[in-house]
Amino acid sequence: MKSLCIFCGSSGGTKPLYLESARAVGAALAREKITVVYGGASVGVMGAIADGALSAGGRAIGVIPESLFSKEVAHEGLTTLHRVRSMHERKTLMYDLADGFIALPGGLGTLEEIFEIMTWAQLGLHQKPCGFLNVDGYFDALIQFLDRTVIEGFLKPKHRRLVLVENSLKKLLTRFREFKPAPLEGGLRKDEV
Numbered sequence: 001m002k003s004l005c006i007f008c009g010s011s012g013g014t015k016p017l018y019l020e021s022a023r024a025v026g027a028a029l030a031r032e033k034i035t036v037v038y039g040g041a042s043v044g045v046m047g048a049i050a051d052g053a054l055s056a057g058g059r060a061i062g063v064i065p066e067s068l069f070s071k072e073v074a075h076e077g078l079t080t081l082h083r084v085r086s087m088h089e090r091k092t093l094m095y096d097l098a099d100g101f102i103a104l105p106g107g108l109g110t111l112e113e114i115f116e117i118m119t120w121a122q123l124g125l126h127q128k129p130c131g132f133l134n135v136d137g138y139f140d141a142l143i144q145f146l147d148r149t150v151i152e153g154f155l156k157p158k159h160r161r162l163v164l165v166e167n168s169l170k171k172l173l174t175r176f177r178e179f180k181p182a183p184l185e186g187g188l189r190k191d192e193v
Contacts, residue, residue: 001176003035003061005098007113008045009106018045018105021135023052025104025169030058032173037097039090040064040082042075045104050075061097063090091116100129100176105138122159127181131164131172139165 012019026049029036036053039046040062050060059079065087068074074081084090091113103114118130132139143165149155164179166172 001034001099001173003037003098004029004176005037005094005101005117006049006104007101007106007110007117008038008049008104009110010039010041010044010046011107012044012048013105015136017136018138019048021133022046022048022104023055025049025133026052026054026058026060027056028169029053030056033058035059035061035079037061037063037094039094039109040074040078041068042073042077045106047073047075049104050078054078063093063097065090095120095126098128100179101131102172103132103139105135111142118163121162121181129164129176129179129181130162131166131176133169133172134165134167137167 006025008022022045026036030053036049036058038049038060041047041064050062053060054077062075062078062081063084064074064081065084069083082093084093095117101114101117103110114130114132120126121128121130132143134140134143146155146160146163150157150160164172164175166175
């Protein structure tokens with residue numbers, strides 16, 4: 001793995017732990033020689049992940065749409081900052097630049113981004129690992145909900161297994177490195193819908 005896309009909030013959340021852990025994750029990825037690809041902001045969890053990587057001598061690549069360039073206060077000190085026209089272009093470029101995807105604490109945008117990428121994996125459009133770094137149990141209720149979707153018959157167990165969850169970056173990176181994707185089948189069959 002040479003690069004990981006980190007989906008996370010442009011807000012810092014209510015606990016200092018969210019920003020502290022984001023800076024630590026960025027620094028740890030830099031020490032592993034893994035480039036951080038993220039949304040390009042200088043604020044919130046997004047800014048902290050980039051600052052952590054850069055302060056440890058790593059690389060941070062931001063991708064930000066023109067419409068959010070001033071709202072999210074684009075990070076001026078990145079290795080590279082790509083300005084794109086739309087959110088769709090943002091996600092597409094982030095996908096192209098990354099070898100895997102991790103969600104850190106964030107809101108609707110974070111969830112939308114990681115769920116779209118995981119849906120692409122379910123549909124057989126890619127074989128890159130996707131996961132949640134469950135900082136301080138932030139994603140516990142979401143993971144319980146995903147397990148419920150399996151119980152209720154809306155998600156196949158093999159697709160639930162595509163969603164990797166760990167409380168520590170070290171364990172999550174180990175699982176990413178060991179990740180063996182299911183063979184690409186060209187999308188869902190009628191018996192899988």
